[in-house]
Amino acid sequence: MPEAGSAAPPGALVRTLLRSGTPAEPTEADDGDLAAVGDATLARASRYWVVVPLAYRIAAFVKVFIGFTAANGSLGLGPVLGATVFAVVADTAATIWVLRSGGLRARLTTRALGLDLAVGVVLNFVVATTAPTSVQPFAVDVSWTWLVGTVAMWAGTCGLPAALWLFAAAVPLRAALTLAGGLPLSHQLALTRSIGCLVALAVAIVIAVAILILLGVGTRFAVDIGLRRGREAERRRTRRIMHDNVLQTLEALAIAAPGDDAQAATRLSELRSVAKAQAAELRQRITEPVPTGATRGFAVELADVATEMARDGLRTQLVAADFADDRKVSQDRRTALVEAVREALRNTVKHSGTNQVVLRVEERDGGIAVVARDQGQGFDVRDRPPGFGISQSIVARLAEVGGRGTVDSQPGRGTRVTMWVPG
Known part of the structure; x- marks a missing residue:
């Protein structure tokens, strides 16, 4: 039988995270309810989850831009450079805002993710329609980096089903981008690059889910260890109170003093005074909060x-x-x-x-x-x-x-x- 207040099995936690993502908002929890404490801690940590895909996009856009220019020179440089500069500036600003505002709050999550997705779709269509046809598939590879980060955000925040829906929607979107650039769907280069873009989304989902599981399970185990150590510290504190107060008083009461029989009334009064003082001290230690x-x-x-x-x-x-x-x-x-x-x-x-x-x-x-x-x-x-x-x-x-x-x-x-x- 599991101990009272113990955590749910890791398998159940993993299934919950995959289905719903990280908890939306911390909730007040009794320290004895390990599952609730773990969820609250995970929710606070998950406010900063979006920083990971934002940082990825900043680095990845620079990388793919360098690769594009190395392969194609100045051909199509305008739209690709514009998309890269916009993405780096926007993601940097978003990262700073998230860190300074204490993370992405639950009430803003849906709107923020929706806005991020819309910006990514528009950015890809702008690049697809303005890049020269000969390099259009490579140019879209650059702007597609935005959507890779978007899918990772949705996977970590809303769960695996939401990310899979986005992956399914990405198939017709990638086809629409090919057509918007004036290329047929059967174009060999466009088809190859489209498959590569979809593979990048799949990899992003897998990595995001793995990080999500590690974050959730690691948080729950850390809280478990912390509460167990807290209970052990409380047991040590109780033993010390018993030793330093109750036991010392009992030993003092048991010590015989010269003249006890002759001065029984006085001795009894002294013992009562000692017992009363120790009882008051013990009650204060148990009931009063620790001074700050x-x-x-x-x-x-x-x-x-x-x-x-x-x-x-x-x-x-x-x-x-x-x-x-x-x-x-x-x-x-x-x-x-x-x-x-x-x-x-x-x-x-x-x-x-x-x-x-x-x-x-x-x-x-x-x-x-x-x-x-x-x-x-x-x-x-x-x-x-x-x-x-x-x-x-x-x-x-x-x-x-x-x-x-x-x-x-x-x-x-x-x-x-x-x-x-x-x-």
Whole structure:
């Protein structure tokens, strides 16, 4: 049974793309609906699809014009040069407009494709009727380049059926161009060049469809990977919340303190206060949106963490004299660094055997570094594998935002935790 929110099979997606082309317009989609998210992403990308055939026509017109002049010299140069200049200028202007306007929107697609087709037909008839009869089939080869790009546009935007209808209509159109130039349909050169023009359309359809399939399937797979990684990141975040808040609170509640029996009422009041504070913090983390900008200085946030740890008996000396608190660091990186510092201080409380720690914040390597150093009992980092707190709440958390965390410790010589995020 497929996972909820999973994508439709690639075969179904390919059939849909071949039948209808790329989605016309992005739609709002729930992040859990993979198919809808993929369609919305594909629709945004497909707004720029027409840039591909436009760029092709710019390059192809120059190429076929050079080939025409090399084979025929100045004979028929006027109409062919005019068609080439018009096509290059028009396609360049269209490309710039599409890129600057954010792609070809759905409401303009039908009119734009219809106008492009009409311009291509007129351009071919102008060249066919003005070029000398002796070179007319070669001249039409040049102007036919416009229609090759047109068919590719229709194939990618409207699907394979629309492109096949245009291909079928191209047969009588090519015959009409031959007659408009004063040549009989049985003329050997005209017949040969007509077949070549139709083959060019067929090749354009095949290539356009292949690109369309790659674009669609690639987009769907990319969204699939992105959502799966997002779900995994959310699971890691939930585990960290459980570890950094719920588990820490439960462990604190379970620790026996001297005089618990004699001061049961006081001890119970303290436990309730701790539980209430942790419940409020947990609720805030779960329900409130992630802030988009920093409103307080980073050193102030670290001071709040130090104050929080003081409730557990940890005396923190915060050194930030050489730190300029105006460095622009994203909120995600600030949050990750603050949470990593909190976990490092909690580890000091639980494992170091000392109640004092020095917390130094400084600018380093183009980012912010915080070093937590205690003179506790330390440990051998080679013999003791890192637990969840170090591996996930510090190292992995910082790595996710492009930072790093390292732990240096030796028995009897304390522990130093270095945490860094880029600016």
